[in-house]
Ligand code: HEC
């Protein structure tokens with residue numbers, strides 16, 4: 001009788017060992033929170049720390065440092081300054097990683113695991129409990145009419161270069177290589193030195209003109225990269241983006 005009862009269990013174990021994939025329990029009674037905690041502990045805690053404070057075992061040797069999730073400040077968002085990122089923002093980062101940092105791509109996780117770990121990340125900060133901190137993504141305007149005309153665009157890009165030199169070069173450098181005069185002195189919200197992006201290289205926030213426009217509208221949370229939603233007008237922002245696009249084309 002006892003042996004008979006054990007047969008299904010033996011089968012399950014056998015199937016699991018044949019499967020060869022990483023053994024991830026998917027018992028139906030596991031809540032999403034438990035699954036999220038499990039996925040986090042296995043895949044994220046080594047850097048982000050078991051308590052989400054960014055102080056995992058590997059953190060000491062990494063620059064930029066793994067994010068602490070405890071203050072609820074996120075760098076990469078589609079939402080307005082000061083707001084929390086969307087589920088899509090978090091999912092994109094977890095799936096796609098952040099090139100040039102230790103944050104790798106988690107392509108091997110199942111969709112429900114990613115959803116669960118996204119929710120688990122939110123459990124570290126009280127900010128996620130206040131609806132006032134949520135906002136829909138910023139509407140990124142369509143490309144201006146002159147974008148399609150190479151001559152006009154060239155003229156706008158030249159003006160964009162001027163704006164870049166006066167507004168951005170202190171940090172990013174005149175050549176946009178990240179070597180501005182102020183670059184060495186910059187610190188982020190977490191007290192660590194932070195380098196202005198080399199705008200010729202891979203960009204975390206996306207590389208299309210509209211991605212760059214979004215960064216100018218949202219800023220990068222917790223860093224000296226503020227938003228330029230009011231300090232520049234829309235035409236000036238597109239001109240700067242046009243300038244950056246020329247740099248990237250001849251990279
Ligand atoms: C090998 C180290 C490492 C591991 C493992 C790791 N991360 Fe990261 N993660 C980082 C670093 C470093 C950054 C910060 C990059 C930056 O500041 O540009 C980061 C950034 C992030 C961000 C963006 C935060 C922001 O401010 O916008 C999210 C979200 C994130 N990680 C989630 C996760 C999750 C979830 C896992 C596990 C599935 C994970 N990370 C595993 C190192 C790691």
Ligand code: HEC
Pocket residue numbers: 075164167168169170171172186194195196197199202203204205206212215216220223224225226228240
């Ligand atoms: C006070 C210094 C400072 C100024 C001024 C500044 N930036 Fe930045 N910028 C930064 C820093 C620091 C980062 C990197 C943040 C990070 O680590 O993700 C950054 C990141 C960026 C990124 C995103 C890079 C990525 O990986 O997604 C873009 C695009 C950008 N800046 C464009 C500009 C433009 C255009 C201007 C002028 C209109 C400007 N910045 C002005 C400091 C500055």
